[in-house]
Amino acid sequence: MLYGREDEQAAVDGLLDGARAGRSGALLLRGEAGIGKSALLDDAVVRAGGAFRVIRAAGVEYEAELPYAGLSLLLAPGLDRLDALPGPQRRALEAAFGLAEDGDFPERPADRLLVGLATLGLLSELAADQPLLCVLDDVHWLDRASLDALLLAARRFQAEGVALLLAARTEGGAGGSAERRFGLPEREVTGLGEADATRLLARRVGPDLPAAVRDRLLAEAAGNPLALTELPVAAGPRPNAAGGLPLTSRLLIAFHGQVTGLPAATQTLLLVAAAEESGTLDVILPAAAALGVAAEHLAPAEESGLVAVAPDRRIAFRHPLLRSAILQRAPHHQKLTVHRAIAEALPDGDRRTWHLALAATGPDSGLADALERAAVRAERRGGRGGAAAYERAARLTPDRDGATRRLVLAAESAIEEGELERAEALAEEASARTGDILAQALLDQVRAAAHFWRGAYPTAHRLLLDAAGADIDPRYAARMLFQAFHAAWYVGEEPVAAVLDRLAALPLADDDPLAPLARHLPAAVLPALGRPAAPLRPVHEAAEAARRAGAESPVDLIQLCGATLVLGRDEETAELAAELVAEARAKGTVGVMPTLRFFQAEAELFHGRHRDAELTATEALGLARDTGQHQWVSQLTALLACLAALDGRADRCAELAAAALAATGPQTAAPAAGLPWTQWALGLFDLGRGRAGDATDRLHTLTTGPHRHHVSATRAVPDLVEAAVRVGTPERAAEPYERFARWAAATDRPWAEALRLRCQALLGPDELAESAYRAALTRHEAAHRPFERARTALLYGEWLRRARRRTDARPHLRAALETFDRLAVHPWAARARTELSATGTPAPAPGTPTGTLRSPLTPQELQIARLAAQGLTNRDIAAQLFLSPRTVAHHLYKAYPKLAITSRTELPTVL
Numbered sequence: 001m002l003y004g005r006e007d008e009q010a011a012v013d014g015l016l017d018g019a020r021a022g023r024s025g026a027l028l029l030r031g032e033a034g035i036g037k038s039a040l041l042d043d044a045v046v047r048a049g050g051a052f053r054v055i056r057a058a059g060v061e062y063e064a065e066l067p068y069a070g071l072s073l074l075l076a077p078g079l080d081r082l083d084a085l086p087g088p089q090r091r092a093l094e095a096a097f098g099l100a101e102d103g104d105f106p107e108r109p110a111d112r113l114l115v116g117l118a119t120l121g122l123l124s125e126l127a128a129d130q131p132l133l134c135v136l137d138d139v140h141w142l143d144r145a146s147l148d149a150l151l152l153a154a155r156r157f158q159a160e161g162v163a164l165l166l167a168a169r170t171e172g173g174a175g176g177s178a179e180r181r182f183g184l185p186e187r188e189v190t191g192l193g194e195a196d197a198t199r200l201l202a203r204r205v206g207p208d209l210p211a212a213v214r215d216r217l218l219a220e221a222a223g224n225p226l227a228l229t230e231l232p233v234a235a236g237p238r239p240n241a242a243g244g245l246p247l248t249s250r251l252l253i254a255f256h257g258q259v260t261g262l263p264a265a266t267q268t269l270l271l272v273a274a275a276e277e278s279g280t281l282d283v284i285l286p287a288a289a290a291l292g293v294a295a296e297h298l299a300p301a302e303e304s305g306l307v308a309v310a311p312d313r314r315i316a317f318r319h320p321l322l323r324s325a326i327l328q329r330a331p332h333h334q335k336l337t338v339h340r341a342i343a344e345a346l347p348d349g350d351r352r353t354w355h356l357a358l359a360a361t362g363p364d365s366g367l368a369d370a371l372e373r374a375a376v377r378a379e380r381r382g383g384r385g386g387a388a389a390y391e392r393a394a395r396l397t398p399d400r401d402g403a404t405r406r407l408v409l410a411a412e413s414a415i416e417e418g419e420l421e422r423a424e425a426l427a428e429e430a431s432a433r434t435g436d437i438l439a440q441a442l443l444d445q446v447r448a449a450a451h452f453w454r455g456a457y458p459t460a461h462r463l464l465l466d467a468a469g470a471d472i473d474p475r476y477a478a479r480m481l482f483q484a485f486h487a488a489w490y491v492g493e494e495p496v497a498a499v500l501d502r503l504a505a506l507p508l509a510d511d512d513p514l515a516p517l518a519r520h521l522p523a524a525v526l527p528a529l530g531r532p533a534a535p536l537r538p539v540h541e542a543a544e545a546a547r548r549a550g551a552e553s554p555v556d557l558i559q560l561c562g563a564t565l566v567l568g569r570d571e572e573t574a575e576l577a578a579e580l581v582a583e584a585r586a587k588g589t590v591g592v593m594p595t596l597r598f599f600q601a602e603a604e605l606f607h608g609r610h611r612d613a614e615l616t617a618t619e620a621l622g623l624a625r626d627t628g629q630h631q632w633v634s635q636l637t638a639l640l641a642c643l644a645a646l647d648g649r650a651d652r653c654a655e656l657a658a659a660a661l662a663a664t665g666p667q668t669a670a671p672a673a674g675l676p677w678t679q680w681a682l683g684l685f686d687l688g689r690g691r692a693g694d695a696t697d698r699l700h701t702l703t704t705g706p707h708r709h710h711v712s713a714t715r716a717v718p719d720l721v722e723a724a725v726r727v728g729t730p731e732r733a734a735e736p737y738e739r740f741a742r743w744a745a746a747t748d749r750p751w752a753e754a755l756r757l758r759c760q761a762l763l764g765p766d767e768l769a770e771s772a773y774r775a776a777l778t779r780h781e782a783a784h785r786p787f788e789r790a791r792t793a794l795l796y797g798e799w800l801r802r803a804r805r806r807t808d809a810r811p812h813l814r815a816a817l818e819t820f821d822r823l824a825v826h827p828w829a830a831r832a833r834t835e836l837s838a839t840g841t842p843a844p845a846p847g848t849p850t851g852t853l854r855s856p857l858t859p860q861e862l863q864i865a866r867l868a869a870q871g872l873t874n875r876d877i878a879a880q881l882f883l884s885p886r887t888v889a890h891h892l893y894k895a896y897p898k899l900a901i902t903s904r905t906e907l908p909t910v911l
Helices: 006-020 037-051 069-084 087-096 112-126 144-155 174-179 194-205 211-221 225-235 247-260 264-275 281-290 295-303 320-329 332-345 350-359 365-380 386-396 400-416 420-431 437-453 457-469 474-489 493-504 515-525 539-549 555-566 570-587 590-606 610-626 630-646 650-662 675-688 692-704 711-726 730-747 750-763 766-780 786-802 806-823 826-838 859-869 874-881 885-899 904-910
Strands: 025-031 053-058 132-137 162-169 186-188 307-309 315-317
Touching: 006 025, 006 037, 006 132, 006 162, 025 037, 037 053, 037 132, 037 162, 053 069, 069 087, 069 112, 069 132, 069 144, 087 112, 112 132, 112 144, 112 162, 112 590, 112 610, 112 885, 144 162, 144 610, 194 211, 194 225, 211 225, 211 247, 225 247, 247 264, 247 320, 264 281, 264 295, 264 315, 264 320, 264 332, 281 295, 281 332, 295 307, 315 320, 332 350, 350 365, 365 386, 365 400, 386 400, 386 420, 400 420, 400 437, 420 437, 437 457, 437 474, 457 474, 457 493, 474 493, 474 515, 493 515, 515 539, 515 555, 539 555, 539 570, 555 570, 555 590, 555 711, 570 590, 590 610, 590 630, 610 630, 610 859, 630 650, 630 675, 650 675, 675 692, 675 711, 675 826, 692 711, 692 730, 711 730, 711 750, 730 750, 750 766, 750 786, 766 786, 786 806, 786 826, 806 826, 859 874, 859 885, 859 904, 874 885, 885 904
Parallel strands: 025 162, 025 186, 053 132, 132 162
Antiparallel strands: 307 315
């Protein structure tokens, strides 16, 4: 029976009711040790009753460095359904759980996002027949890989019928993870009120407790239910000598006292159970037997209620603090002995290696080798834990050079795992131990990565340039220069050019996988900066050459898409990005999807396919959030703000712009990566609403500032020209226009020349405007970019009307209006409608057959409906969009009435 937990129980009931109705959700209970979180989890299982399938797991201190240890326990009941998952997800989960033989592991590390998606898929499968309740206690001790996978699944919950209920301590745990905010709905569990605390205490010790003792216990417990039940046993009728200690320490002392009264053999068996993370008797009893303890010695602990044995032959402690108390009170030498006994009871594998490492008392080259192999496996599984294994291996390595090498590997792995401070500390330690040039360069690369993720781009850029300039193999230098290019992109034009000059001069062999990339990047970007470069060949040729040389696709080919976009080869970017996205979906390389889809969305926007760009960017934004890629969260949110500006959604544009500027990583001090796109979005919105002065100010800052070389800044110059001319300050656009004209010439694309001619027409002289407008419209005919062509037609029509040539203006204004209405870019349609009416021709009202209304479907509904219209099954669509089949079905059923249809067979017609 629970006292005073009505509010918490109501929150849990809401979670369960949602799952019963087919909605998924999550709730994290957070509070101090003993506050009643575990009791609420137990109560939730009771309240769920037989209507739910229930799976449970808990974090364990000694599992914190074992990747996917907690997740494998939670999902063990569903492993018979692995075949229902898409191939890449199934293989990723098998690798994560060690179900594949070493030879079956992928050469490329499993994508952590893919493991999370597989977790979502498996939870959905387990909920197929009845709602599913997942209960996870002690999240603060859960290994990071398991936690990341579960949080990712929870963030993508929609219509699976899954209820995820978690509990974590507020005062910290392994790695301090309990202090993190997980991005889930949370409820703080606090102490009981005085009346409920008194009732609980009376139930525990009876009504005859002396008032003075009762009042002292109530004061010491401060409403903590565990303290109310355990402190009376420890204190008895005497004052508590430990009253000055923190409550958690007093509770540990209380448990110490209860364990101390047990037979010595029972205490030993409990220590084995506390140190063995899975709780399975099949390991605990053989390990205990090696220490001279038999199974019957468990009985006193069961009789006292300290532990219970579940039907699946696992030992469960009455409270997690009891496990901590047992481990804390044991002498160090006894814990070493217990870990050694557990290792001997385990089969060969990473768990055995970790227990042997915990039992080690000095250098051990064989064990260090085994730990390094465990680290490699952890990385290939896509889990965290490689850094810890490499570091432990370094501590056990007898020779100095070998230990240093493993410290370098630990630092590199820590960066991959996002542990920046740990990576820097390991890098400093390793750097002090070696004078090896390559090792120092690699350590500088680690330091640079830490600076980059904190937003210290100039420092990262300098470190990488210095590292690449050392006397090292060009293959290492190329990787460093690619990273330096990324850092330089946020610093300025000159640093970008410096990196590219170095990359172009790098003596890479023709058969090196990075050679085609190292040659294409300078050739694509330097001309856009007005610098000389080697001739640029089509991007698909560079991609094929890289593949033939052994480059990893799509990972190594991503920068080809972005570089090609810089020089305006938008059609090549669209084609290559679509190809690489399909490849990433098939391989399960999900972590690269936000980057690829961002480049793809840019190309779609520039081609005037605004709705396609919104679908692409929306999917990419969800994936970027799931993977914690804050830079791409910012960029994609800003791109969506740009699209909202184009179709006149004022509140949505402002909301997205603010979110883009706020989307920085927790340790980042630099401006948001999406700042240039945000400036363009707000400038476009001002321009569309007729606020040309505000637009000029924003766009001038963008196109003349440190980010003027960015794609968004380059493409914003025609908008600046239009805005500046409208407010009578064309001189503010003069210098950006000159750079744009050089860029257009280097681009050598008809649409770019059309935009340059439009700018020329606006900037004057007026007697040359008409020829420039007509030449621009002719160039537009050679490229299908309807939005830009319509904008040129609108400006030409406005010029003709001001020249009192109304008859000549009407066809251009009418054509512009039809396009704007079809694209649903309402501010521009309104402007064209006003201009057309001013010529004396009534303009059709919005929403008439001249135009098309915006789709009634959400981006996700439309994306799913399009795939269903192509004949894909729900399961196929789910695999492609990284959703559950039930969520796909849910969105389809929501889409049908919006489209006024009743089945998927009608989708091809209405779409």
